[in-house]
Every structure is written in structure tokens, then in C-alpha cells.
Amino acid sequence: MNSPTAELAAFAAGLRFDAIPEPVVRRAEDLLVDWFGSAVAGHGTRPVESITRFAQAMGGGMSGPAEVIVSRARTSPYFAAMANAAASHVAEQDDVHNGSVFHPATVVFPAAVACAQALGASGPQLLSAAVAGYEVGIRVGEFLGRSHYKVFHTTGTAGTLAAAAAVGHLLGLDARQMQHAFGSAGTQSAGLWEFLRTAADSKQLHTAHAAAAGLMSAYLAKDGFTGAAQILEGPQGMAAGMSSDADPAKLTDGLGTRWATAETSFKYHASCRHTHPAADALLQVMQAHGLKPEDLARVITHVHQGAIDVLGPVTHPATVHQSKFSMGTVLALVGRFGHAGLAEFEQHFQDDATQNLRERVSMALDAEVDAAYPRRWIGKVTVHTSDGRALHGRVDEPKGDPGNTLSREEISAKALRLAAFSGGATAAEMQAAMDVLWQMASVPVVGALLPGRA
Amino acid sequence: MNSPTAELAAFAAGLRFDAIPEPVVRRAEDLLVDWFGSAVAGHGTRPVESITRFAQAMGGGMSGPAEVIVSRARTSPYFAAMANAAASHVAEQDDVHNGSVFHPATVVFPAAVACAQALGASGPQLLSAAVAGYEVGIRVGEFLGRSHYKVFHTTGTAGTLAAAAAVGHLLGLDARQMQHAFGSAGTQSAGLWEFLRTAADSKQLHTAHAAAAGLMSAYLAKDGFTGAAQILEGPQGMAAGMSSDADPAKLTDGLGTRWATAETSFKYHASCRHTHPAADALLQVMQAHGLKPEDLARVITHVHQGAIDVLGPVTHPATVHQSKFSMGTVLALVGRFGHAGLAEFEQHFQDDATQNLRERVSMALDAEVDAAYPRRWIGKVTVHTSDGRALHGRVDEPKGDPGNTLSREEISAKALRLAAFSGGATAAEMQAAMDVLWQMASVPVVGALLPGRA
Numbered sequence: 081m082n083s084p085t086a087e088l089a090a091f092a093a094g095l096r097f098d099a100i101p102e103p104v105v106r107r108a109e110d111l112l113v114d115w116f117g118s119a120v121a122g123h124g125t126r127p128v129e130s131i132t133r134f135a136q137a138m139g140g141g142m143s144g145p146a147e148v149i150v151s152r153a154r155t156s157p158y159f160a161a162m163a164n165a166a167a168s169h170v171a172e173q174d175d176v177h178n179g180s181v182f183h184p185a186t187v188v189f190p191a192a193v194a195c196a197q198a199l200g201a202s203g204p205q206l207l208s209a210a211v212a213g214y215e216v217g218i219r220v221g222e223f224l225g226r227s228h229y230k231v232f233h234t235t236g237t238a239g240t241l242a243a244a245a246a247v248g249h250l251l252g253l254d255a256r257q258m259q260h261a262f263g264s265a266g267t268q269s270a271g272l273w274e275f276l277r278t279a280a281d282s283k284q285l286h287t288a289h290a291a292a293a294g295l296m297s298a299y300l301a302k303d304g305f306t307g308a309a310q311i312l313e314g315p316q317g318m319a320a321g322m323s324s325d326a327d328p329a330k331l332t333d334g335l336g337t338r339w340a341t342a343e344t345s346f347k348y349h350a351s352c353r354h355t356h357p358a359a360d361a362l363l364q365v366m367q368a369h370g371l372k373p374e375d376l377a378r379v380i381t382h383v384h385q386g387a388i389d390v391l392g393p394v395t396h397p398a399t400v401h402q403s404k405f406s407m408g409t410v411l412a413l414v415g416r417f418g419h420a421g422l423a424e425f426e427q428h429f430q431d432d433a434t435q436n437l438r439e440r441v442s443m444a445l446d447a448e449v450d451a452a453y454p455r456r457w458i459g460k461v462t463v464h465t466s467d468g469r470a471l472h473g474r475v476d477e478p479k480g481d482p483g484n485t486l487s488r489e490e491i492s493a494k495a496l497r498l499a500a501f502s503g504g505a506t507a508a509e510m511q512a513a514m515d516v517l518w519q520m521a522s523v524p525v526v527g528a529l530l531p532g533r534a
Numbered sequence: 535m536n537s538p539t540a541e542l543a544a545f546a547a548g549l550r551f552d553a554i555p556e557p558v559v560r561r562a563e564d565l566l567v568d569w570f571g572s573a574v575a576g577h578g579t580r581p582v583e584s585i586t587r588f589a590q591a592m593g594g595g596m597s598g599p600a601e602v603i604v605s606r607a608r609t610s611p612y613f614a615a616m617a618n619a620a621a622s623h624v625a626e627q628d629d630v631h632n633g634s635v636f637h638p639a640t641v642v643f644p645a646a647v648a649c650a651q652a653l654g655a656s657g658p659q660l661l662s663a664a665v666a667g668y669e670v671g672i673r674v675g676e677f678l679g680r681s682h683y684k685v686f687h688t689t690g691t692a693g694t695l696a697a698a699a700a701v702g703h704l705l706g707l708d709a710r711q712m713q714h715a716f717g718s719a720g721t722q723s724a725g726l727w728e729f730l731r732t733a734a735d736s737k738q739l740h741t742a743h744a745a746a747a748g749l750m751s752a753y754l755a756k757d758g759f760t761g762a763a764q765i766l767e768g769p770q771g772m773a774a775g776m777s778s779d780a781d782p783a784k785l786t787d788g789l790g791t792r793w794a795t796a797e798t799s800f801k802y803h804a805s806c807r808h809t810h811p812a813a814d815a816l817l818q819v820m821q822a823h824g825l826k827p828e829d830l831a832r833v834i835t836h837v838h839q840g841a842i843d844v845l846g847p848v849t850h851p852a853t854v855h856q857s858k859f860s861m862g863t864v865l866a867l868v869g870r871f872g873h874a875g876l877a878e879f880e881q882h883f884q885d886d887a888t889q890n891l892r893e894r895v896s897m898a899l900d901a902e903v904d905a906a907y908p909r910r911w912i913g914k915v916t917v918h919t920s921d922g923r924a925l926h927g928r929v930d931e932p933k934g935d936p937g938n939t940l941s942r943e944e945i946s947a948k949a950l951r952l953a954a955f956s957g958g959a960t961a962a963e964m965q966a967a968m969d970v971l972w973q974m975a976s977v978p979v980v981g982a983l984l985p986g987r988a
Contacts, residue, residue: 130759134750138612140596158592231775236721263729267690267736268743270724273770274762275717281760282721289722289747296588305584306735308728316727321685321776 084331085312089262090255091335092216092245097208104339105521108207110491111175111214113517114346115185116149116529117495118174121422122167123150123504127281131166131288135159146194150504152533157194158292158299161243164190165291166284169235171422172404173498176353177214177344178481179454180221180238181229181386183287184344187239188213191291192246195298196526201250203523209249211341217242218340219333223312225325226454230389232322236271236286241312243294244301251302263307264297266318277393279402346480346491349420354387355410356478357449357459359420362411365463365473373415373437375465381407382446382460384453391443403429408438411461422501457481488518505530538785539766543716544709545789546670546699551662558793559975562661564945565629565668567971568800569639570603570983571949572628575876576621577604577958581735585620585742589613600648604958606987611648612746612753615697618644619745620738623689625876626858627952630807631668631798632935633908634675634692635683635840637741638798641693642667645745646700649752650980655704657977663703665795671696672794673787677766679779680908684843686776690725690740695766697748698755705756717761718751720772731847733856800934800945803874808841809864810932811903811913813874816865819917819927827869827891829919835861836900836914838907845897857883862892865915876955911935942972959984 100108122128132151139159146160147153150167168174168186175185188210196206220238228234244265248258270289275282297307311317312331319326349356358381365371381387390405397403403425404410412434413420428434449458459475477484486494492514499505505513513529554562576582586605593613600614601607604621622628622640629639642664650660674692682688698719702712724743729736751761765771766785773780803810812835819825835841844859851857857879858864866888867874882888903912913929931938940948946968953959959967967983 127759130754130757133757134612134753137753138610138750139593140598140610142594142596144594156592156594158588231770260734263734264736264739267726267729267739268724270722272721272762272765272772272775274765274768274774275721277768277770278760278763280714280717280762282718282762285718285721285754285759285761293743296592299588299591300584300739303584303587305581305739306732307739308726308734308736309732311726311728314728314731316685316731318726320728321726 121171182221213246216245239290247298261301266311361459412437575625636675667700670699693744701752715755720765815913866891
């Protein structure tokens with residue numbers, strides 16, 4: 081191994097299913113089911129339908145071996161990865177890895193499932209490919225660091241490598257070919273936060289791009305196409321261009337012993353993850369003191385700088401999607417309903433009561449929270465009540481984090497809720513799919529997850 | 535107009551063919567023919583064939599309205615743009631705009647021609663779309679500046695916007711939709727120089743990616759998909775992430791009066807443009823003093839920093855393509871044969887005589903050359919002869935620059951040479967295509983340029 085990139089590529093190429101500890105395999109199944117719910121949740125949303133229409137038009141009405149989950153069409157793995165990755169991120173319910181501030185499922189599973197369906201791969205092959213994608217993408221996100229995340233959407237940038245690792249693993253790339261795939265993926269790495277300022281649709285484009293470009297990079301490497309040897313840490317590579325605090329040691333941290341896959345958090349609220357610690361802290365203090373929404377005169381959330389960077393520009397959310405990046409809206413919904421789920425956003429994000437409460441919420445940089453971030457996402461709020469008290473709420477692990485995780489029952493229930501909300505699949509269809517997905521480690525051939533269009 | 539991005543988008547959307555001065559239209563035809571020669575030159579090269587195979591596999595053997603020039607297949611505009619953009623850059627003979635260090639043809643024409651073929655657009659529509667693409671891409675390259683080019687391949691990054699502008703123009707986007715297309719294109723902007731270090735295939739991937747992503751951005755905007763309003767100059771936009779010396783005034787410099795399209799240079803040598811000024815200066819001093827290759831004891835090229843950044847890593851070129859980024863190899867071929875064309879590279883880049891001469895060539899940063907760059911590309915060399923003289927060569931405009939441009943006869947001859955070299959088309963096929971291309975301003979419907987496969 082002559083470089084961190086080479087070592088990471090060799091790991092992704094050489095990972096054996098048998099070498100993955102049992103609890104990590106189980107967690108990968110959890111993440112797979114949780115992803116599937118998010119993919120179905122993309123059904124019927126305008127940006128996802130646009131990308132899906134484009135993929136189907138440019139495929140010329142083709143049929144193929146891979147499944148577009150929101151439209152039930154069958155197409156090539158490239159277009160299926162593109163469409164499903166767009167779909168999986170729109171409800172803001174897909175998973176997140178705290179330390180890397182990276183959403184692995186939405187870029188890894190669309191690419192891996194599409195390729196597995198095209199190859200007729202087995203369940204264990206799909207799961208080990210997914211774990212390869214998670215381990216790579218998370219380490220790349222950690223490597224790129226906080227300076228990167230200030231401007232770049234890490235899920236879009238690190239996502240190309242995560243998807244390339246998963247698909248490259250399924251295609252049986254050797255270590256050298258995997259390194260070429262990383263080179264091609266990293267040199268297509270893209271995704272800027274600027275779209276948040278005008279509530280544009282780019283988040284769906286970022287994940288679509290990452291999954292499709294990563295898949296393409298792996299297929300090209302299989303065909304002999306070469307990429308930079310050190311796309312990550314080289315002097316004109318990703319870190320040189322897009323980070324000022326990159327740490328190459330993070331690329332290979334604990335490879336094969338530390339399973340970053342199992343550190344991934346599930347999302348309980350349907351909003352940007354940066355709002356969750358404060359949301360849970362508010363819930364904690366309201367429950368502890370029996371507060372009602374009208375008791376909340378002012379809520380100060382004590383946050384890390386990353387929350388201010390991402391959520392700060394969103395002061396007057398105009399759309400449901402934008403409101404998921406509004407700290408005030410999220411806390412208002414939690415204050416009013418105890419949970420900020422898809423239905424709460426859809427029905428109540430612009431209520432007078434929500435807007436009124438939203439304006440009483442502010443963010444303040446907190447030294448303890450900021451120092452712990454991104455390894456730990458601590459939630460702290462100060463509530464000034466209308467009768468003049470100052471109360472403090474705190475959670476050390478928001479719901480969905482590894483130490484406060486969701487059970488299989490909670491994950492299934494969440495997926496069913498998402499499907500019912502979007503109308504993307506019936507309860508019976510979801511149940512049938514989940515019966516397979518929960519047993520992925522013993523599935524002989526990965527097939528379609530939902531029935532095709534009649 | 536509330537921002538430079540908005541103003542640039544409005545220009546690209548609103549440009550009328552009648553408003554383009556006659557000499558600029560003629561120059562656009564010159565650039566079109568010159569591009570076509572470069573696209574045909576990509577035939578049979580391994581990286582281009584890989585990308586073309588991928589496009590055809592993921593299109594599921596579909597047929598479509600757009601032409602893949604190297605394979606004669608017909609596919610969707612998306613895959614045609616991808617494959618033709620890969621093809622157009624591999625021979626290193628496509629055009630370049632000095633001030634932006636941006637190669638417009640290889641990203642603009644593949645996207646514009648594919649879309650024009652799909653829509654059945656007219657020649658004037660294609661030409662005004664191309665001019666829109668050139669004007670936008672060049673200004674984005676100038677805006678991103680020298681700091682950007684140190685790490686990023688500007689043709690890949692600015693190229694997404696150039697392609698989006700051209701395709702958006704053909705699709706009839708209004709100013710607001712064009713701004714959305716720019717947002718989607720800019721947030722997919724990518725391409726790192728790291729691949730040069732190991733002579734990897736990424737340059738072809740960068741142009742393929744830029745053309746395809748730009749085209750996709752324009753089609754999505756037509757369908758209502760939104761992008762960031764200020765993707766270029768916004769606080770989390772392209773410049774914030776990828777430049778430290780960006781100047782927003784460059785985005786709108788002389789829009790509608792200064793025609794950057796006509797400032798574009800043709801390539802005479804088949805190598806990286808950074809080698810051309812020195813190559814011409816060497817030729818000048820050799821001709822002035824009647825020097826032979828064996829007279830050249832040492833050649834010092836006095837260059838700008840960008841040349842050192844891009845060419846410096848290439849000390850021992852192992853492939854024909856890499857040798858085009860070796861200052862020593864280029865000057866050795868010029869010294870030996872008077873021209874560094876495709877045939878000279880292919881047959882002689884590894885000759886003992888070439889390698890021997892290569893080792894006698896060095897680069898030194900020159901204050902005058904560096905200060906003039908990138909607006910002017912001055913060539914200066916000092917030759918130490920084997921009989922002890924120190925001679926100086928100089929050119930102020932390398933051959934192919936606007937003040938020292940190629941005639942239509944020279945452009946046609948170059949295209950015929952490229953086709954003959956690659957075997958991508960017969961002389962008769964090239965002649966028939968060029969008969970149409972030279973008259974593009976009066977073509978009623980843009981069709982296929984070459985006969986389809988039997």
C-alpha cells in the first residue's frame with residue numbers, strides 16, 4: 081500500500097462478507113429497510129419526477145434489468161441509480177453518519193441495488209457491497225472535514241466514491257481497478273450548498289449525480305478506464321481543491337476493525353439532521369416541566385457552527401422542503417405536536433401558530449456542542465417561559481443515534497408511514513418487500529423490490 | 535438584473551442570431567469545422583471507446599435522434615453529448631480561449647449538436663447556441679481565475695455551464711429558466727488535475743461529464759427543475775468553494791459587445807496549449823539562425839506559472855497522451871520535425887533522439903510572460919548551442935491565436951489530417967460533412983454529419 085487512497089481501495093475491493101461481524105450485517109439490513117422507505121417516499125415529488133422523466137426520456141423508453149422505485153419502470157442500472165438516488169433524499173428521512181455529516185444510504189443503496197439487480201447478485205453480495213460503500217464514503221467525508229462541509233454538500237461529493245466502492249465491489253474490481261474507479265469518481269465529485277438560499281431542487285440532483293457518476297466510474301474501471309492514483313490526498317486532488325483541513329489518516333482509520341456502517345444514525349424527525357439534537361432537547365425540557373406551546377416565550381438553541389452554516393440562511397421558509405432546514409419551524413412543530421414528521425411538515429409548516437413560534441426560536445454557537453461535533457451531536461436548549469422562568473433541556477444522543485437507535489419494529493413502522501404518505505406503495509407491497517429485505521443475508525438473487533407497472 | 539449570474543443567464547437566453555456580428559458568425563463556423571475534426575480524431579482511442587461503450591450499454595442498445603460521431607451509432611442527446619465530448623478532447627487539437635484557459639469546443643459543440651439533431655433545429659439556431667455557450671463558458675473560466683486552474687481543469691468545471699447555456703438556448707429557456715439551468719450545471723461542476731500525475735484517462739471523462747451534466751441541467755430546467763440563483767458568485771457557490779481570486783465583474787464583461795467567441799485560438803501543435811508559445815519561439819530561433827536539432831545543447835523555456843503547474847509533474851512521459859503534456863517532448867519534436875502533430879507524437883515520442891533532446895529542455899518562471907498571462911500567451915526561449923552561443927527566440931502570438939489565425943484552408947486540411955490519422959472517416963465523408971458545416975448559417979435543419987453504420 082503506497083497511499084491512503086490505495087489502501088482504502090484495496091479494502092473496498094477485498095472485503096469478504098464473512099469478515100463483517102454479525103451485528104454489522106444486521107445493522108446493514110436495518111439501513112437497507114430504512115433506505116427503502118425513503119426511496120418510496122420520493123414518489124410524486126416534483127424534483128424526483130423531473131429527474132425520473134429525464135432518465136426515462138434519455139433511455140429512449142428502454143427496458144432494462146434495474147428498477148426505478150418511484151415509477152415502477154425497468155431501465156439500465158445507470159438511470160435506475162440516478163432516479164432512485166434522487167428519490168431517497170427528498171423526504172429528509174434517510175440515514176446520516178454523524179462524524180462525517182454524510183448521508184450514506186441515498187447514494188450507496190440506489191447504485192448497489194441497481195447493479196445487483198443487473199448482475200443477479202446475491203443478498204450477501206449486496207450487503208457486503210453496501211458495507212464497502214458506507215465504510216468508504218464515511219471515511220472520505222471525515223477526511224474532507226469541516227472546512228469542506230461549509231461550502232460542499234458532502235453527500236454529493238463523498239457520495240461519488242461511496243457509490244463507486246459499492247458498485248466496484250459488486251463488479252469484482254481488483255484493488256488496482258478500484259483505485260481507478262475512485263480516481264474517476266473523485267474527479268466528478270460535486271455539490272454546493274448555494275441552492276439552500278433559494279430553496280432550489282439541487283439536493284436531489286446531488287444524490288442522483290453522485291450515484292450515477294460513481295456507478296459509471298466503477299463500470300469504466302472494469303472496462304480498463306484509468307483514474308488518478310491519489311484522487312483524495314494528492315497535490316491536485318479533492319482535498320487540495322475543496323478542503324483546508326483534510327486529514328489523510330482518517331481515510332484508513334480502523335479499516336476492518338472499526339465498522340463505521342454501524343455508527344450510522346436513523347432519522348426520527350423528517351428534517352435536516354442539524355435540527356434533531358435541539359428538537360429532542362426541547363422535547364425533553366417540555367416533558368420534564370409539563371410545558372405547552374404557549375409557555376414558550378423564547379427558545380435559544382445552543383448549536384455547533386455547522387448548524388448555523390446550513391440552517392442560518394433559512395429565515396422565512398417558503399416550501400415544505402425548505403422548512404425542513406428552518407430550525408424555528410422544526411422546533412415549532414415539535415413544540416406543538418411532539419414530533420416533526422412528514423405529515424406535520426406538509427400540513428402545518430405555514431400555520432400561523434407555527435410561524436409565530438418559529439419567530440421565537442434562535443440559534444447561538446455553543447462551545448461545548450461545537451467542540452464535540454461532529455463526533456457527537458449534543459442537543460441543548462434554553463427555554464424562557466412566558467411566566468419568566470429560564471429552563472434548560474439537554475440530550476446527549478438524539479433519537480436514532482447508535483446509542484438511542486430505532487428497533488426493527490420502529491424502522492418498519494417508519495417505512496410504512498413514508499409509503500402511506502407518498503402513496504408510492506401499498507402497505508401490502510411494502511410488507512412483501514420488507515419480508516425480503518429483512519432477510520437479505522440469505523437472499524440468493526436480488527430481484528425487483530416492488531411489482532412492475534401493469 | 536439582480537446579480538452577475540442572472541445577467542449572464544439572461545444574455546444566453548436572449549441572444550438573437552441577428553445580433554451576432556458577421557465576422558463572429560464566420561468564426562463560429564470555423565470553430566465548428568475545427569471541432570468536427572477533433573471529434574473524428576477521437577475514433578479508436580481506448581478511453582473514448584470505453585465511454586462510448588458505457589453510453590451504449592446504459593442506453594440498452596437504443597436508437598435515437600443524435601449521432602455518436604466515433605461509432606456512427608444513433609442515441610439520445612444525453613449519451614451522444616457524453617460520447618462526443620469524450621472524443622473531441624483526446625487528440626489535444628481542439629480550440630482554446632487564452633484568457634480563460636478554457637477549451638470551449640469540446641464541451642459546447644457535442645451538447646449543442648446533439649440537442650440540435652434531436653430538435654431538428656436550424657443552422658442559425660445551432661450557431662447562436664454555440665456562441666451563447668462560448669460566451670458563457672469563457673466568462674465563467676475568466677471569473678474562476680488562476681487559483682482555480684491550479685487544481686481544477688477549467689474545461690470540466692466551467693464546461694457544465696457552457697454546455698447548459700448552449701442547450702438551454704436551443705430549448706428556448708427564458709432568462710429565469712436559464713438561471714436555474716446554470717444553478718444545476720454549476721452544482722455539478724467538477725474536474726481535478728490530479729490525473730496528470732499518473733497519466734490517467736480523466737481528461738476525456740471531464741469533458742464527457744461537463745457536456746452531459748450541462749445538457750441534463752438545461753433539460754431539467756425546461757421541465758421546471760430549479761437551481762441556485764447565484765451558483766457562481768454566491769457565498770456557498772462555485773467561487774466560494776473552488777477559487778480564491780474570483781472576480782464577478784468578469785462574468786458580464788462586455789456582454790453583447792465583446793465577442794469572446796472570436797478570441798478563441800486554434801491549436802496548431804497536437805499538444806497541451808501551454809507548450810505552444812515555447813514551441814513556436816523555438817521554431818522562430820531555429821529558423822532565424824539555421825539551427826539543427828544537434829545544435830541544441832540546452833533549451834530554457836521562459837514560462838508562466840500555469841505551465842509549470844500543469845506540465846511540471848510530467849517528467850518521464852509513458853504514453854502518447856502524457857507526452858503531450860511534456861514540454862521537453864513537444865520541443866524535441868518541434869526541434870526534430872518543425873511541427874508536433876499527431877503523427878510526430880505517435881511515431882516519435884519515445885525515440886532515443888526525442889528523449890535525449892527532451893532532457894535538455896527546462897522550464898523557468900518568467901516575470902513578463904507570467905504577468906501577461908492568461909490574456910496573452912508570449913513564447914520565449916533561450917537556446918544554448920553546442921558551439922557555445924546563447925540565442926533568444928520569441929513569439930508574441932503563437933500560431934492559431936486570433937492575430938495569427940488559421941485560414942479556412944488550413945482548418946479543412948487539419949480536419950482531413952485528423953480523420954486520416956484516426957481512421958474515423960474517409961476523405962470523401964469529411965469533405966461532404968465540411969461542405970455542410972462551412973455553410974451552417976444557411977442550413978435549414980441540422981442532421982447527421984456522417985453516414986450511419988450499415
